[in-house]
Amino acid sequence: MRNPQLNDHGELRHLLSIEGLPRDIITHIMDTASSFLEVSDREVKKVPLLRGKSVFNLFFENSTRTRTTFEIAATRLSADVVNLDVRTSSTSKGESLLDTIDNLAAMHADMFVVRHAQSGAPYMIASHVGPDINVINAGDGRHAHPTQGLLDMYTIRHFKKDFSNLTVAVVGDILHSRVARSDIHALTTLGVPEVRAIGPLTLLPPGLEQMGVRVFTDMREGLKGVDVIMMLRLQNERMRGALLPSAQEFFKHYGLTAEKLALAKPDAIVMHPGPMNRGVEIESAVADGPQSVILKQVTFGIAVRMAVMSILAGGR
Amino acid sequence: MRNPQLNDHGELRHLLSIEGLPRDIITHIMDTASSFLEVSDREVKKVPLLRGKSVFNLFFENSTRTRTTFEIAATRLSADVVNLDVRTSSTSKGESLLDTIDNLAAMHADMFVVRHAQSGAPYMIASHVGPDINVINAGDGRHAHPTQGLLDMYTIRHFKKDFSNLTVAVVGDILHSRVARSDIHALTTLGVPEVRAIGPLTLLPPGLEQMGVRVFTDMREGLKGVDVIMMLRLQNERMRGALLPSAQEFFKHYGLTAEKLALAKPDAIVMHPGPMNRGVEIESAVADGPQSVILKQVTFGIAVRMAVMSILAGGR
Amino acid sequence: MRNPQLNDHGELRHLLSIEGLPRDIITHIMDTASSFLEVSDREVKKVPLLRGKSVFNLFFENSTRTRTTFEIAATRLSADVVNLDVRTSSTSKGESLLDTIDNLAAMHADMFVVRHAQSGAPYMIASHVGPDINVINAGDGRHAHPTQGLLDMYTIRHFKKDFSNLTVAVVGDILHSRVARSDIHALTTLGVPEVRAIGPLTLLPPGLEQMGVRVFTDMREGLKGVDVIMMLRLQNERMRGALLPSAQEFFKHYGLTAEKLALAKPDAIVMHPGPMNRGVEIESAVADGPQSVILKQVTFGIAVRMAVMSILAGGR
Numbered sequence: 027m028r029n030p031q032l033n034d035h036g037e038l039r040h041l042l043s044i045e046g047l048p049r050d051i052i053t054h055i056m057d058t059a060s061s062f063l064e065v066s067d068r069e070v071k072k073v074p075l076l077r078g079k080s081v082f083n084l085f086f087e088n089s090t091r092t093r094t095t096f097e098i099a100a101t102r103l104s105a106d107v108v109n110l111d112v113r114t115s116s117t118s119k120g121e122s123l124l125d126t127i128d129n130l131a132a133m134h135a136d137m138f139v140v141r142h143a144q145s146g147a148p149y150m151i152a153s154h155v156g157p158d159i160n161v162i163n164a165g166d167g168r169h170a171h172p173t174q175g176l177l178d179m180y181t182i183r184h185f186k187k188d189f190s191n192l193t194v195a196v197v198g199d200i201l202h203s204r205v206a207r208s209d210i211h212a213l214t215t216l217g218v219p220e221v222r223a224i225g226p227l228t229l230l231p232p233g234l235e236q237m238g239v240r241v242f243t244d245m246r247e248g249l250k251g252v253d254v255i256m257m258l259r260l261q262n263e264r265m266r267g268a269l270l271p272s273a274q275e276f277f278k279h280y281g282l283t284a285e286k287l288a289l290a291k292p293d294a295i296v297m298h299p300g301p302m303n304r305g306v307e308i309e310s311a312v313a314d315g316p317q318s319v320i321l322k323q324v325t326f327g328i329a330v331r332m333a334v335m336s337i338l339a340g341g342r
Numbered sequence: 343m344r345n346p347q348l349n350d351h352g353e354l355r356h357l358l359s360i361e362g363l364p365r366d367i368i369t370h371i372m373d374t375a376s377s378f379l380e381v382s383d384r385e386v387k388k389v390p391l392l393r394g395k396s397v398f399n400l401f402f403e404n405s406t407r408t409r410t411t412f413e414i415a416a417t418r419l420s421a422d423v424v425n426l427d428v429r430t431s432s433t434s435k436g437e438s439l440l441d442t443i444d445n446l447a448a449m450h451a452d453m454f455v456v457r458h459a460q461s462g463a464p465y466m467i468a469s470h471v472g473p474d475i476n477v478i479n480a481g482d483g484r485h486a487h488p489t490q491g492l493l494d495m496y497t498i499r500h501f502k503k504d505f506s507n508l509t510v511a512v513v514g515d516i517l518h519s520r521v522a523r524s525d526i527h528a529l530t531t532l533g534v535p536e537v538r539a540i541g542p543l544t545l546l547p548p549g550l551e552q553m554g555v556r557v558f559t560d561m562r563e564g565l566k567g568v569d570v571i572m573m574l575r576l577q578n579e580r581m582r583g584a585l586l587p588s589a590q591e592f593f594k595h596y597g598l599t600a601e602k603l604a605l606a607k608p609d610a611i612v613m614h615p616g617p618m619n620r621g622v623e624i625e626s627a628v629a630d631g632p633q634s635v636i637l638k639q640v641t642f643g644i645a646v647r648m649a650v651m652s653i654l655a656g657g658r
Numbered sequence: 659m660r661n662p663q664l665n666d667h668g669e670l671r672h673l674l675s676i677e678g679l680p681r682d683i684i685t686h687i688m689d690t691a692s693s694f695l696e697v698s699d700r701e702v703k704k705v706p707l708l709r710g711k712s713v714f715n716l717f718f719e720n721s722t723r724t725r726t727t728f729e730i731a732a733t734r735l736s737a738d739v740v741n742l743d744v745r746t747s748s749t750s751k752g753e754s755l756l757d758t759i760d761n762l763a764a765m766h767a768d769m770f771v772v773r774h775a776q777s778g779a780p781y782m783i784a785s786h787v788g789p790d791i792n793v794i795n796a797g798d799g800r801h802a803h804p805t806q807g808l809l810d811m812y813t814i815r816h817f818k819k820d821f822s823n824l825t826v827a828v829v830g831d832i833l834h835s836r837v838a839r840s841d842i843h844a845l846t847t848l849g850v851p852e853v854r855a856i857g858p859l860t861l862l863p864p865g866l867e868q869m870g871v872r873v874f875t876d877m878r879e880g881l882k883g884v885d886v887i888m889m890l891r892l893q894n895e896r897m898r899g900a901l902l903p904s905a906q907e908f909f910k911h912y913g914l915t916a917e918k919l920a921l922a923k924p925d926a927i928v929m930h931p932g933p934m935n936r937g938v939e940i941e942s943a944v945a946d947g948p949q950s951v952i953l954k955q956v957t958f959g960i961a962v963r964m965a966v967m968s969i970l971a972g973g974r
Binding site for chain 1: 382383384385386387388406407410411413414417418616617618620637638640641643644
């Protein structure tokens with residue numbers, strides 16, 4: 027079966043998932059992001075690569091933060107961005123998702139950035155649109171969040187240079203996390219020899235071992251000697267649900283404290299996709315400490331999204 | 343009485359309604375739209391005609407779709423667009439509509455695109471603003487939706503070339519439809535010899551015959567030999583109201599099916615202003631079939647709105 | 659203690675409050691605004707001073723009007739503007755204000771325009787951000803609304819030329835008004851010899867006399883011989899509260915009517931920050947009359963905000 031993300035020449039056509047993305051494309055995105063990193067540092071933070079292109083932010087699920095990062099990335103590439111609050115638009119008037127897409131396509135859209143609560147929605151859109159439109163998955167259900175995965179890889183490469191000798195731990199609610207899924211696929215593809223998943227049994231999905239991941243329910247055990255700690259956000263709704271006793275209880279066992287961090291390598295870096303629940307997943311002393319690279323992730327995220335957009339637009 | 347849409351030289355100053363719009367102005371708008379159609383096909387989809395102009399989208403009634411088409415049209419003309427969600431703004435703080443308008447005018451607005459639930463609101467605004475500001479009616483109450491009417495005419499001209507030998511049927515809830523009203527005025531002005539209105543008696547306004555329209559309550563009868571079928575959207579609220587038995591019942595009598603479409607001329611085109619209620623006004627096989635030009639209407643709509651904006655800005 | 663608004667060379671670094679702003683900086687802002695006034699009158703209403711800069715409108719409290727004025731000012735300086743409806747974003751996901759700020763800063767923001775219901779929030783943000791970011795207070799709690807104060811001063815200077823011989827009356831709900839606070843500080847700093855506060859005892863804050871303000875509870879008494887009348891907006895919630903008998907009663911005693919206006923100097927000007935409650939604070943005949951400069955305030959407001967933004971960006 028053909029990879030829906032690539033065209034016949036094996037070039038990136040849509041970014042839907044890190045699963046199935048060849049290593050050289052991930053590397054190409056990271057290399058391109060490097061060149062964009064300095065654009066955001068300039069006096070005039072703009073390049074004309076997407077001038078006159080129409081980028082639509084289609085957020086069927088609300089996420090001001092993520093939408094903003096894509097809006098900024100597109101704007102710094104000189105694109106025209108239209109933000110569609112799809113929750114209040116035609117879909118609520120009974121129009122189907124694909125009718126909405128067809129309509130926007132008929133307005134000569136160039137790119138759709140799609141966030142949707144339903145896993146697979148960006149795939150459905152990508153397989154529906156014509157050859158002139160690129161689709162970027164900005165998070166679909168529990169499935170994937172590929173630009174987050176890519177910016178996480180960029181961050182690791184920036185600080186650790188080489189993936190081939192790393193031990194990386196992903197900690198928290200792995201079951202419900204599209205970020206975890208994207209990160210694990212990316213780490214595996216890039217050749218990280220040891221990927222660990224740390225969390226309570228109720229928040230660990232089945233099948234992790236088959237993906238080559240070592241599973242730990244004891245955080246102290248799992249953090250020993252790691253180079254990278256990737257914390258996950260605990261959704262508020264989980265804390266209220268049956269899967270967890272309480273936020274306090276979660277923090278006690280799976281919150282990252284300075285004391286637990288000391289079990290990792292001395293130069294280990296601490297990552298978090300944001301927004302953070304301080305005192306739930308992570309202690310403030312760690313979040314703001316010298317090993318935290320959490321804000322660097324945000325900065326790199328803009329460059330990575332600029333890279334993805336420019337590669338998609340150029341590959342057409 | 344002077345036509346509030348035209349200046350002393352008979353040039354377009356505001357676009358408020360197709361009623362009272364001279365035929366040569368409608369034709370001029372369509373000719374101008376033709377030249378903009380290729381702009382949206384370019385690598386760089388922009389022309390600098392409205393550079394540095396401030397266009398305000400004043401949507402007192404929510405319509406993401408229509409707002410988006412105006413935003414895209416203005417952006418492709420290089421205007422600066424400000425979207426005002428007026429429902430949550432000063433008007434809710436007790437400020438009058440005209441005070442809001444005066445304030446925005448004092449910020450040196452160039453153009454107001456107005457959608458309002460109350461018929462006539464754009465007229466009130468147009469008669470209030472100074473000579474430097476143009477007003478476009480983006481739909482007012484049950485009264486008018488002139489850019490929809492214009493893009494519908496553009497679509498008919500594109501496919502049928504000449505208006506002088508056509509039979510056109512408008513089908514559905516004509517009573518509540520500003521689109522129907524605008525279309526009927528446009529068709530009459532452009533010299534269409536036979537305009538038909540098809541719908542249940544409860545959804546047909548009085549006075550259609552006086553406008554030169556032939557009225558049919560039997561859809562099969564009304565579709566015989568027509569060149570153009572213009573379906574209307576059935577508002578959800580009507581379906582729940584006393585005017586209609588049910589959506590299923592409506593579809594049975596007034597939904598466009600392949601079987602009913604066969605009664606029209608073989609090369610008849612099918613139009614719909616969107617968003618569609620599939621299975622209520624129109625069968626999917628027809629909506630997506632070879633005679634449907636529904637998505638072409640959307641594409642032409644951008645060009646028509648660019649034409650209206652550029653003519654208004656140029657005529658000042 | 660250092661003034662947090664100024665850098666080590668005494669240049670403007672943030673605009674947080676008129677309190678503590680040196681007179682020469684206020685004058686410099688007004689002089690700069692003069693030069694921007696004609697930009698909004700041009701065919702192409704844009705100058706490239708902030709091209710490629712990222713301005714974030716952070717409105718933690720809803721104010722479409724004020725947000726729009728900053729958006730227009732930034733756009734006419736060619737900045738890229740991102741509007742963040744912060745009420746629906748990460749802060750509601752439990753993220754702290756400063757984490758939100760850190761994240762946006764990491765996206766290489768250049769300027770934050772902050773409206774917040776809590777007094778002092780813009781100060782907290784300004785003291786937190788790095789040297790590359792400027793903060794503008796767009797209204798914080800009951801504390802300050804410095805750009806409103808500055809545009810009010812610009813308006814007075816425009817019509818009265820000189821501050822040194824004026825009598826200015828501020829009328830209405832002074833207790834809850836950040837506008838009143840900013841205006842009184844500005845008038846005092848610019849050397850206005852007589853500032854009067856007029857309102858019911860329940861809406862007059864203590865300490866006015868210590869600020870050099872003459873207090874009047876009788877509006878007719880207070881208006882005698884004044885050059886400038888600055889009306890304040892009466893918040894709807896006050897009218898329903900215990901502090902006021904009724905809107906009608908308020909209007910009777912403290913509403914500006916033509917009859918009361920006649921007590922001021924014949925060339926007195928009438929100001930209001932908007933949105934107006936006609937028939938509560940002010941009679942329509944006065945609001946729309948020859949002495950009203952209310953819409954001029956709006957026009958000058960754009961130029962003043964452009965001046966503040968360009969001075970902040972240039973001073974870096």
